[in-house]
Amino acid sequence: MIFEGATFGILGGLVAFPRRLAVRDVTRRGGIVRRGLTRQTTHVLFGRKLLDKSDAEIEALYASAQASGAELLSEAGFRRRLGALKKEQGASLSRQSLLDQARLDPRAFDLLSLFDAFEHSAEPYSFRDLILARKYAALLNAGTGWAAIARSVQLAGKVSSLTAVSLHSQGDDTIYRRDGDDLSKIDGQKFLALEDEEADADLAFELAEAAEASGEFARAASLYSQYLSMEPGDSVAAFNRANALRKAGDVEEATHAYALAIKLDPKFVEAWFNLGSLWKDRGRADLARRHLARAIEIDPDYADPIYNLAALEFESGALGEARALWARYVAIDPDSAWGKLAARGIFLIDITMAAEGKIA
Known part of the structure; x- marks a missing residue:
């Protein structure tokens, strides 16, 4: 199971089930649930209430979640991992096959999937998913944004019901269904309210x-x-x-x-780092050193506490320790401005130690 030792970050409010149930079920399986995205996040759960935000805000969160390397899950995808939802019979299409047949933009497809605009949120996909993908591709080609589609789909009740209707847009952010010669807004039973x-x-x-x-x-x-x-x-x-x-x-x-x-x-590494930095600002080098070292212990590749601890050691005159830490920082982040400052620090330490006869 994916839950043991995993950290789930929730972005936005949940619609299909209460957050406390997610916390209960993940914790019972040995995982952790947090709000937002941290360095320890292994799985990101996109709550449908994110659709209340602007398109730009949602896409920025999506980009951050993608860059983190965590696995991204929709609400339905999360529930399937819990065993609360089953895949429909006859689902056999791969993601690439669905995209090729529907001619749907991959990025739009992934974003729509994260807000459960399809019957399935991961492979294998069903024929109904293919029908929906073709409908969404037509709407996108007509100039409708993916978020407008996702928001309208939330009004449809069971998303697979949209396979039996004709979907249209008229240049605005609303999707319409055709009933005979008339167009009406999608208006079905909403998902379970919190x-x-x-x-x-x-x-x-x-x-x-x-x-x-x-x-x-x-x-x-x-x-x-x-x-x-x-x-x-x-x-x-x-x-x-x-x-x-x-x-x-x-x-x-x-x-x-x-x-x-x-x-x-206790493993919230950003909190250890920020508290260490705060103790440094407050003039408590001993406490700063302890918290920064703990952050490095939790996450050995976390560059920020490595740099700050090196600076503390340099200020205290522990040049050997400072040099080792800055060298470690440069190995992680050689090309940034901070990497160049760390390299400069190493150079100054080498000059100082050479002048004192401590290195050849």
Whole structure:
């Protein structure tokens, strides 16, 4: 099973089932569920409520998730992994065969799949998936965006029902179905709604993210606190709150918030790194060193704590340790501006140690 030792990052609110059920089922199988995308994320679950965001925001999240190397899952795809949904009989088409026969853009296909616009979210695909792919290709060729298709499909109830109707667009963001000579909006039974308490939690998290993105850091921290009162075990929310507090200038409370994120998830490497950096800013080199070293221990290829720990060692006069760490950083990130600074640091250490007769 994929769940043992896996970390699932949820992007957006879930529609087909409550988030707490995802947390319960993954945790029971030995995995972890977080909101958002971190370095430890192995699987990214795209919630359909992401469709409430702009196309650009969704595509930016998609690009980040792709770049992370994590496996991307739709809500239905996740439920199939849990065993809650079964594949339909007769599904035998490969992804490439479906794309070739439908002449559907691969990127649009992948994005539509992540929002369950097909009967299946992964191979093998069914003949009904091929019919849907052809319909979507025609809409895309007519100038309709993939997100407009995905949003309209959410109104259709069971997506396979769309195979029996003719779909059209009239140059706007709405997909229509033809009934005789008339066009009407797709309007079917919506998917299972979340309970009010969970919807409130999702809203609080989304508002907090929006406030943080717009630079309203004190307000974001307050909203993350509201969310944590409903979801006290969410390490990502604690981490985000810490970042907002730090940017708002409340370093004391930010320190506690980072510590909470680590307590909730001891392997949350970004929290270890950010807290180490905060301790460095607060003049506590001993605590900074301890937290940065722990971040490196958790994720040996995480370049940022390696560089910062090297700088700490250099400032303290531990030149040999600083040189080894900067050399390690250069091996990971040789061509960036930070890589060049690390190489410069190594050069200065070599000159200093040579002048002191410590190296030949």
